[in-house]
Amino acid sequence: MACAGLLNIFTVQSTVITIPAIQESLNIPVSRLQLITSMYSISSGCILLLCGRLADVHGRKRVFLIGAACFTASSIAIPFSPNEVCFYALRALQGFSNAATVPSALGILATLYPPGSRRKWVFVTFSAASSLGSVVGNLVGGFIGAYLSWYWVFWIPAGIAGLVGLLAYSIVPPVAPSQLIQPDESSLGAGKHCEFPRSQPVDWIGGVTITASMVLLLFVLSYVNVLWSRSPPAMLGLLPFLAGGFVMWQRYLENGTFEWTPLIRTSMFVNADFSVSLIVMACFCGSYNSYLVFASIFYQDYLGLDTLQTTLCFIPAGVVGFLGCFALPPILSLCPSSFRVLVVGVACGIVSPLLYALPMIPPGASYWAWGFPAMCLCFSVDVVWPVLGLIVSRSVPDADQALAGGVLQTASLVGRAMGLAVAAAVQVGVLEQQQQNPPTSSSPPLLLGDPQLLHSLRAAQWTNVGLAVLALLLVLGFFHKLGRV
Incomplete structure (x- = not known):
């Protein structure tokens, strides 16, 4: 699986x-x-x-x-x-x-x-x-x-x-x-059901409606910088009608006597743990995905590394995350509150883009001095995702576990698309402003890539820092009483 x-x-x-x-x-x-x-x-x-x-x-x-x-x-x-x-x-x-x-x-x-x-x-x-x-x-x-x-x-x-x-x-x-039956608690895990x-x-009507809404949302977010000069307002205008119609239809099916089962019960979102977990997932994944994208641009377009060299720079992120995953279950079992683990994970997710955003760190400094630590801290996603997944899993009945997994993945994907769209808009806006009004500075010129590109990339990473900070504030505000998951 x-x-x-x-x-x-x-x-x-x-x-x-x-x-x-x-x-x-x-x-x-x-x-x-x-x-x-x-x-x-x-x-x-x-x-x-x-x-x-x-x-x-x-x-x-x-x-x-x-x-x-x-x-x-x-x-x-x-x-x-x-x-x-x-x-x-x-x-x-x-x-x-x-x-x-x-x-x-x-x-x-x-x-x-x-x-x-x-x-x-x-x-x-x-x-x-x-x-x-x-x-x-x-x-x-x-x-x-x-x-x-x-x-x-x-x-x-x-x-x-x-x-x-x-x-x-x-x-x-x-x-x-x-032959399927609703198993009791003692039968779960026995390998029978x-x-x-x-x-x-x-609910095929709801399925078609939410699918059309997601296609429109993800398409616009993926091409926001290109489409905004053409006709995105007309496309975006359809989204509230599709999304609103989907919500109303789901509430009707849940509260009415129609024979169809709603695609997703709106009452699920009354559970604060469930709803906030989805928002935290979207904010954190938006920051994490955008951070990796702009780190790649930094290495290739600014430092001038080729594809294979850039790939090697990113390997520590996956290796440390893979190895760190197996330390998480003992930590969750020993720690009296999963809240602390979640806070540490989100906080590490803040530091990674922060190291690329701080202007006092020279871009020509050794990769091992700041690039390598930033990539190692990417294990944050391998802490945040399982903890939020456990919270969501325990917030819904067993009969809705696959749907809950789909909702969690959807929140992650929408967050990634939205975070990248916002950070890209910031990066493009700052770059255009820098090109129109080049700053005057008495400091010696950089000997690497385009300083205007570097400034815009740092602005994008500050956006990623802000998204991760928002995720941390939500965790601190809503999960401070979270026990073991």
Whole structure:
């Protein structure tokens, strides 16, 4: 199940490294390069909630196996794309497949393992696999970019997904829907039940509405800097109507007598732990993802490092995160309050972009003096994600665990897109201002890259610091009484 998270991050990281080769092979113009990566993220994020509910209703194992099979097939087919349009279509199918595997995997794990030390190890292992996917994705992408065809960026995860599907078919308990029963607390974790019966049909109207809303939101956030000069107000105007209609429809289904089960019960958000966890996840992931993006720009566009050198700079982030994951369960068991662990994790997430934002740190200083510590502190995501996942998991009933996993992943994805859009807008605005009004300074000129670019990159990192600080304030304000999770 943890390999679902590994494949997700692996696919993103390895594809980013090989964008130039894909562009040359399919003759993709520079203006559409973003679609190579964003098509996967947009298609995955827009359907997470619907796939989570389908997994809860029709069987988590079934949805996981379908997702793994589609991921394998689409990944094999992508390199055979005859043109750009076909490539994007198969990339979208790959994203849809991931949206099926991740929520159903989280639902299976949360149901098989009751609250306690074993569930902590399970969620930490899932997070560790994602960190490992980041490391392996960077290394494999760099190696393939240097020695092999970009085709292998998709064929390697296809082989992994096929193997994972076969293992899941053999290992996850195969219980027929007609035999599913609601297990009591003592039966959880016994390896007998991983799914729950549902007699009500899926809310397809809500699924279509929220999917359209997510497509619009993620698309606009992904291209805000490009589209704002064209027609984004008209596109954004549709979003409140779609989102408002979805909320009203869900409340009607929850409070009315209609036979459909709501896609997501609005009453779930009355639980403060559940709602605040989603906001913290969005703010923190927005800061973390944007920090990595602008750190990459700093190394490549300002310092002039090549792709492989930049990849090596990022390896400590994944390695330390992977190793640190396995220290988290004992810490959570020994620490009387998970609040302290969560605070430390978010605080480390503040320091990483702060080291790139402080003007007193010379950009030409040794990587080991400040770049390496900043990357090592990226283990913060491997602390924050499992703790928030445990909080969300215990805030919903067992029958909604896959949906809760989808909601958590959606909050993460929306936060990443929104954080990057805001930081990018700040960076572009500061850069344009610097170019129009170059500052006069008596200090000696920098001997590295463009000082105006450096100033704008620091402004973007200050934005990331602000998002992480907001996440910390929410944790301090709402989770100060949090016990062990």
